[in-house]
Amino acid sequence: MTVTVYAPASMGNVSVGFDLLGAALAPVDGSRLGDCVSVTHLDDGLTLTVGGAWADKLPAEPRQNIVWQCAEFFLKAQGIKSGVALHLEKNLPVGSGLGSSASSVVAAFAGLNEAFGKPYPPQALLALMGEFEGKISGAVHYDNVAPCYLGGMQLMLEQSGRISEALPSFDNWYWVVAYSGVSLSTARMRQLLPASYDRRTCIDFGRNLAAFVHASYRQDEALALSVLKDVIAEPYRAGAIPGFESARSGLAELGMDVTGISGSGPTLFSVTRDPQLAQRAAEWLREHYVCEPEGFVHVCQLDKQGTRRV
Known part of the structure; x- marks a missing residue:
């Protein structure tokens, strides 16, 4: 068997x-x-x-x-x-x-x-x-x-x-994920982070995460999107990911709600509630962010099943 x-x-x-x-x-x-x-x-x-x-x-x-x-x-x-x-x-x-x-x-x-x-x-x-x-x-x-x-x-x-x-998830969110084709070591990307953070950063991190969890249970999309930001890693990693900062700006101009780094990168994700906009963003990323033949872009939603037999 x-x-x-x-x-x-x-x-x-x-x-x-x-x-x-x-x-x-x-x-x-x-x-x-x-x-x-x-x-x-x-x-x-x-x-x-x-x-x-x-x-x-x-x-x-x-x-x-x-x-x-x-x-x-x-x-x-x-x-x-x-x-x-x-x-x-x-x-x-x-x-x-x-x-x-x-x-x-x-x-x-x-x-x-x-x-x-x-x-x-x-x-x-x-x-x-x-x-x-x-x-x-x-x-x-x-x-x-x-x-x-x-x-x-x-x-x-x-x-x-x-x-x-x-x-609880927002079932009408579309997550456009783009892998540029560049490989980055997770261990190396963690080394870019500071050994300690100031009090204000810690408070902002806790507040944002708590607000996101609260918004998830309340299904408050506006609040969830407003706090979907990274004060811990992105400020130190963004510059080390080729093309990320310009892609984030370009996606904002397209009308995407928020853009961030998936894990330690270089894959980025960008969120919208409009399926047509998600497809336009995917095409934009294929043209402007993917820089190697191995790169790809997918329009996704959350996988509710997780691991399963096939």
Whole structure:
């Protein structure tokens, strides 16, 4: 028997919630934007094959692949003596700001858990996902793995055994996401941030995030959009992302409501409630922001399902 699991792309931070807010993405055209992992039972041993558009960007040695390491840990932790054959379909670019490593880790653990009778409950499995994704990004944070696994817009709690909880979403929002084609290291982009922040910045961050959560529950779109801003990372990262600042200005002139950095970039997101405007913004970004052949633009809404068997 083979189990195949799809794990969608995700936006970490969502501007207003640095390391505390994340959202899963679903292109409105029905295409998949995320990685797939297939798990097949073997009598013995562990094998990994890799395909997909971004397979050539991964380590050639299977043991260096995070999906292999997830399987090795899972089999050992569960005392499983039989083996597995894994296949990773790598559909997200590395270093894109779309939760590429999280997507692979989530798909791997979810597929293994499904194939072996779900020995891990969801919160325990999510904790493992965060631990392994942190090996790549340089720190354990759940703003990609939680929405990728659970879907929707997730607020990180990490309290009383609950890692995250879903926020009510604005179902008429369109998220235009554009990957320029440039690869940026998450660890390097985190190094651009200051070691400490002044009191005013901390107050602004807390106020904006609290207001966004409040607006989500009240379904107050105007308030949510007014506070969807990044005072923690964007001031230090914007200049390091080629074309971001000019794209933000151009999208504002088009009439987009707000534009921000997805994760640590270079992917940007821009929000509108007008589906026709979303398509015009996507065309503008293809012409003015995408700078490499590998770049792409998708008009998305939130992926409410999260990780699922396919």
